[in-house]
Amino acid sequence: MDSGDLEQLNALLDNEIDLKEKIKDFVSDFDKRTRRVQGALNKIHSTPSEDVPRLARSVKPMLDECSLSVSAIAGLVPEFEYWRWSGMWSFSLRAAAFGALFVHYLETETLLSLEGVSSVLGIKDEWKHKFTLQAEDYLHGLITMVNEMSRWAVNAVTLGDYERPIRISIFVKSIFAGFSALNLKNDGLRRRFDSLKYDIKKIEEVVYDVSLRRLANSPKKEGVDESPAPR
Amino acid sequence: MDSGDLEQLNALLDNEIDLKEKIKDFVSDFDKRTRRVQGALNKIHSTPSEDVPRLARSVKPMLDECSLSVSAIAGLVPEFEYWRWSGMWSFSLRAAAFGALFVHYLETETLLSLEGVSSVLGIKDEWKHKFTLQAEDYLHGLITMVNEMSRWAVNAVTLGDYERPIRISIFVKSIFAGFSALNLKNDGLRRRFDSLKYDIKKIEEVVYDVSLRRLANSPKKEGVDESPAPR
Amino acid sequence: MDSGDLEQLNALLDNEIDLKEKIKDFVSDFDKRTRRVQGALNKIHSTPSEDVPRLARSVKPMLDECSLSVSAIAGLVPEFEYWRWSGMWSFSLRAAAFGALFVHYLETETLLSLEGVSSVLGIKDEWKHKFTLQAEDYLHGLITMVNEMSRWAVNAVTLGDYERPIRISIFVKSIFAGFSALNLKNDGLRRRFDSLKYDIKKIEEVVYDVSLRRLANSPKKEGVDESPAPR
Amino acid sequence: MDSGDLEQLNALLDNEIDLKEKIKDFVSDFDKRTRRVQGALNKIHSTPSEDVPRLARSVKPMLDECSLSVSAIAGLVPEFEYWRWSGMWSFSLRAAAFGALFVHYLETETLLSLEGVSSVLGIKDEWKHKFTLQAEDYLHGLITMVNEMSRWAVNAVTLGDYERPIRISIFVKSIFAGFSALNLKNDGLRRRFDSLKYDIKKIEEVVYDVSLRRLANSPKKEGVDESPAPR
Amino acid sequence: MDSGDLEQLNALLDNEIDLKEKIKDFVSDFDKRTRRVQGALNKIHSTPSEDVPRLARSVKPMLDECSLSVSAIAGLVPEFEYWRWSGMWSFSLRAAAFGALFVHYLETETLLSLEGVSSVLGIKDEWKHKFTLQAEDYLHGLITMVNEMSRWAVNAVTLGDYERPIRISIFVKSIFAGFSALNLKNDGLRRRFDSLKYDIKKIEEVVYDVSLRRLANSPKKEGVDESPAPR
Amino acid sequence: MDSGDLEQLNALLDNEIDLKEKIKDFVSDFDKRTRRVQGALNKIHSTPSEDVPRLARSVKPMLDECSLSVSAIAGLVPEFEYWRWSGMWSFSLRAAAFGALFVHYLETETLLSLEGVSSVLGIKDEWKHKFTLQAEDYLHGLITMVNEMSRWAVNAVTLGDYERPIRISIFVKSIFAGFSALNLKNDGLRRRFDSLKYDIKKIEEVVYDVSLRRLANSPKKEGVDESPAPR
Amino acid sequence: MASESGAHIANDKSITSHAAILHAFEEFRSDLDLENDRRERIVKSSRDITINSKRVIFLLHRLAIAGIDDDGVKDDRTDYVEAKKKLAEIRVIFKNLQHELEAERFWHHQSAISPGMQEYIEAVSFLHYLEKGKMISYDGVLNSLRDENGVLLCPLSLDDYLLGVSDLTGELMRFAITAISRRGGRRKAREVSDFVRGCKADFDGFSPYVKQLSKKQAVTSQSLQKIEEAAYAIAVRASEYGENDAMLADIVEQCVMG
Amino acid sequence: MASESGAHIANDKSITSHAAILHAFEEFRSDLDLENDRRERIVKSSRDITINSKRVIFLLHRLAIAGIDDDGVKDDRTDYVEAKKKLAEIRVIFKNLQHELEAERFWHHQSAISPGMQEYIEAVSFLHYLEKGKMISYDGVLNSLRDENGVLLCPLSLDDYLLGVSDLTGELMRFAITAISRRGGRRKAREVSDFVRGCKADFDGFSPYVKQLSKKQAVTSQSLQKIEEAAYAIAVRASEYGENDAMLADIVEQCVMG
Ligand SMILES: [Mn+2]
């Protein structure tokens, strides 16, 4: 190869390596921040019902920090090269999506849409070709939330909240119906969707236990009307 | 190659092989002794509450034997060559650390520190460059103990001890919180830490079963006020 | 090479090939027969308690057929050449050993000894140097039985037999204790022994479920009375 | 498992491990000795014609040492267990067979028979069921010798001995013809036999180079009448 | 885990990660520099005899750069932790050892000793417990040189230098004899040593071609006169 | 599955297994016969020119025996199932094709066409859907012939026939040109075609040696006219 | 005899000039290229069949679960029209391949069509199970591969049949795990677990003779164990309260729906 | 700030009914299916490109050797028109893919197009070497991928470029081994071996950064050694008789052709 060609190749390669290093540093921050979010949300399993809103509120500033990471990364990615680099942060992005989805659920007991998650994480429309929240990442975040919810249903009962599993059950069934509509490849999402079935089964078992012990009977009447759960 | 060089090279190579063989023999003994410890501690799963102290006591002499192995190995390792050989015994050392940690828990229901484990196993400070207990090995031993505890929670209920799972749950959750605060970059350790989540979930389910049936005092009764819920 | 030598060599080589082909044919039959035994015993998972003896009885003629294969193979192996050829049938022999062990358990709920298995499979003492049941093969068969039993504990409960898991648990734990006392250096056997731990854990969980719900008498006969009553 | 059974099983297993360790030690010595033989015979490639007999003589005491190893191993192997353990030393035994064959060739330019090799290595007839030289091992040794001879043909020319390749060629072709007459079903042996073809081709090319330059009498001169050409 | 313990553990773990990152950066430089050395030495295959000294000279400054890397790495490694980290650079160090050995050979046609290589690479005696050249690494470098030399023998002939293969042959055979005298138990080294046999065979064939055609003086100075003249 | 279905499947499978066994037996004969052909043709390397026709003639009855095997196999293959089973005999068929091609060459110094080989091997047109000679098998046989011819060129010179390499060279160049016209996949044929290049190179080297020594000069004039070699 | 006539023929079949050799090889080239091109077309169609069959399987899961939710008591008369339509579309791909796989060509290119065929079989066997509760027979699959005139669109090898229907057990496991927490799920789970246990037993006899089958049997064992464990969980819960599934389900439903 | 506005947005973005959830997922389904279908089309085209490029490579071997045989002395002005035509046909496939790979889609489906792209690069770099005796540059490949208006048909990643041109050394080895026993072959062999040696050196610097490249470098080393050994064999023979290749070749030719 003549030396001009070689220099060009070297320049291209150096560029790539530099960019990769820079993204890596930001992703490492992003990762730490999403771990904080997950750590905080993990407290749900020992939080009494009445303290749930306070817990949700406490996580919001952490999500804001995640959106700083998102913005920093997006600032680095060249136009049209989203898919070239996204493998580096998709793990963290899914964790952040989980955080946004769960906080929203804790506050509203509704599902935050993909656009909603994008907005919480500060992903801008004009980044269309460099940083977006793909359906796949959103769905991974959603499954993580359901995983957490099946554990929550169990612990809520331990903490004396017999309504929670029922509300979770109704919500999760809708999510499951949604997932059933997808045609998945034999990939990670498919595997995780299969795991979702076990979460639903677990939740159903808790509902079964609780219903048959008629523990949920008395407080039910007032609780139902307020619950914004879809049906 | 002149013959002086050759002889020197051969001396170096032979030395290495000899030492390796010798360490191997002692490690093989160490391995047998740690298996005995594990075998004895395995009885916890069929031991009624009142016999737990007796079981713990019975394991102590076996730990002493382990410390003989430790001392024998340390006697072989040349000064400054800890890192050259430690791969040979780290498996057994982790098992021994588990033994020390679990016996201590059975007796006091508290966590033995790294220094505590070192001292139980007779690891001396002056061996700094030939035989030490690394944080990594200590943490592996700790995870093994948690794995065992989730099984114990199940079996304790079978044996009619409904309080045990609750005490285990509190202890294990604090361990888990500790691990969550560590920056685990080490792959092996991170993988095993992920396995802890399953143990915690299992323990939570046992506590749920017991609470649901009002077989024991719910952990929340006393714990609520001090619960780590955010505000 | 002179032609006498050549002829002799060729005779040796041809002989080996011929014998191998013949043994292979019989081993292939043996394999089919042990598969039939396994297929029949597999029905245990959908057999109600009262039909277990009938199932055991139905397998016995199949074991007799296995012993015909054993005898046919033993008839081919030249005196003193057990170790030359045994690799060809050890897989099937272990399956047959499993069959003999399991049928015996189903009928008596006791463990059939190595000699007992040999006798069921028609292995004669005078075949010492051409066809024997090695300890290793016996133990492999035993582990296969335990693997099957942990699944059986689960399915028995599904079929409404709540006592079965408890009886299985007691038996399997004594097998496990036996294995723990062996010095297993053999890699294959050790790996399979390690798998036993999962079986035991599974069985313990079934016993837990049954005990928790007081569906059967707890395995701790003495312990039950002292267990704290639910509140 | 009752404790009598256990002890018996443990005795069987321990026995096996012990014996294996002991055989391993002797095989390790055997291995070193056969390496010495091979190292010494490797000098053939720089030995002028007239020194070949001296070289052959010098190797004989090393072969005697090999026969000490053979005898030591045979002393360990229990009667009738040849096939159980022979895999441990077959590699070394083949190397020793090569040594015996090659020394004999260097002295007589004839092929030593299987019995001849057995006798050089001190393998006794009465060891029939514990230590023998199998046809397969003999043939492996023979192929190793031919591999070495093709290299020797090349180096002999470099050393100015132009007749050597021609004599090698005639000998090797008769070996090849012998092999061709065997029914080799054995995979390892067949693969190595296929490698012989390359050796023969190499030797033919050396003979060609020498003939073309009229450096030696062409092999056809005398050989034509007796040549195996069909008529 | 109390927070003091946690902090200490975290400090230990973070320290390790930091140090690893830093060493990695320097090793990456070291790697690039040794690649440059290898790239330059690779030109030997198209360098006419007379330009060999110039080529050797041109590589020396590159070796000096390697020694800068060595010094930088040694500056990072904590005292007594050679064995903990050496796996990270052994690949590059072997390549650097090859470079030092080959340049020395090109200039003097002699073998540089282990101490000589250490000195070229600027490895200081006082680094004994943080950075040394182990015999194993030296020998790997040596084998790489022989691999390269067998290719060089071929290419030298193509470039018209018929004496080179003969000088290479003498040198390589003495290296080979040295290796044969070592007790190589180390698997990696033994495998690579076995590969030397192919190099030697290749070189022998080149010497054969050259001798046969009387393109150079046969290596057997004394033997030539007695060789039978062609007829 | 209901038992009728199962029986049908078993019948289908038994059929297949039976057929496979039968074909295997015939293929094993076929294999032996093609080995005889190859063994006989191997004599070409030591056969003087004048005896070549006799050698060719002697192989013909062996080819007839091969055609008996072909016919036996074809008798077994069900209509349209050629490709299902052909993997079992393609190795032998290629060897037989080689035999037919080489005998034809020895007699006529021309290339036998695919149809010609089919006819020699008794492959009938009406077997179109069960047994044919595919181009791929024909080409494998052809490459085997060229492999043999490059060796023959070398040995012919040793036997004093200096014309042979030249005639072989002309013939083989045409074959090579033919092969160059093919678009091959990265499969066995491609690999063997690559190897062909070395055969041609070897033959060219022999032609070069022979031509430059002008050994072929005098006998050439008469020889050329009679040679039916293509150009 | 052969050798006598051989001498004559051999002369006819001699290729005696450089040009003739080149000519012969050019024919080989076009033959080889033709077959390679054909294989490539088959591979592509096989990929299409695979993708479409996978989508049919997802669709069947949706329809089956919807059927249970609609009416867990009625006898599963779910309408699979949509899935059948999609299967018919897949058969169009087979139809287009028909002449590429005729006569001896099928076995020539069997390995190229095999992945698609197995996935197709998985899909039709799933439909068959959902409708009939039984394993589709070899002839059943074969018949599904006939056009309106009863002409076979593509031959069917025994191996493909066995490997294709083996994959069914994985889908049934997914189906059972989903179904089990629904009304009537316990019955469904038991049906499926009996069926899968039967499949495993039936196929065990074939596995030494069919490559890859023993690997698939191992997957079947895992699936079976998952179903058994799910059925166990249901049974254990129910045992605490009594045996009448439907009544219990009603109580739970009232609790949840208010 | 983000959290304040977040509160508002969150309400807008809530999906509050079962039907709305199903609707959202149906959109996901069509998005996912769309992209999967696209990838499938790209994979198929990539296979077409691979096959056609391989055939171009065979054709180039034929033309190059024919060129040497026709005239080993003249300066290699072989006409590669036919190969260029076939490369243009391959570019039509790229052209048809153009819109499937525009904007961010290229990197999304890069792994699907990559095998075809690399084989195409191998083919154009072989042609380039035969015509110019040099390595085609990154821009050279890029320019070959432009339509008549200079619009790029397909983006080119650095990795594909490096991996594609690495494969060239294997073809050059085949070419050299064939050429070497022809007239002027010794010169050709030396040219090729110098060139391949240069390639190996040039790429060594990249191999730590490009996946798979070090594996290809190992193949290049083997190829180089084969070429060197072939050149050696020629050199050794020639050395016995003198150095003038052409004269020796003439003598040999006379011998052979009579
Ligand atoms: Mn599937």
Ligand SMILES: [Mn+2]
């Ligand atoms: Mn290529």
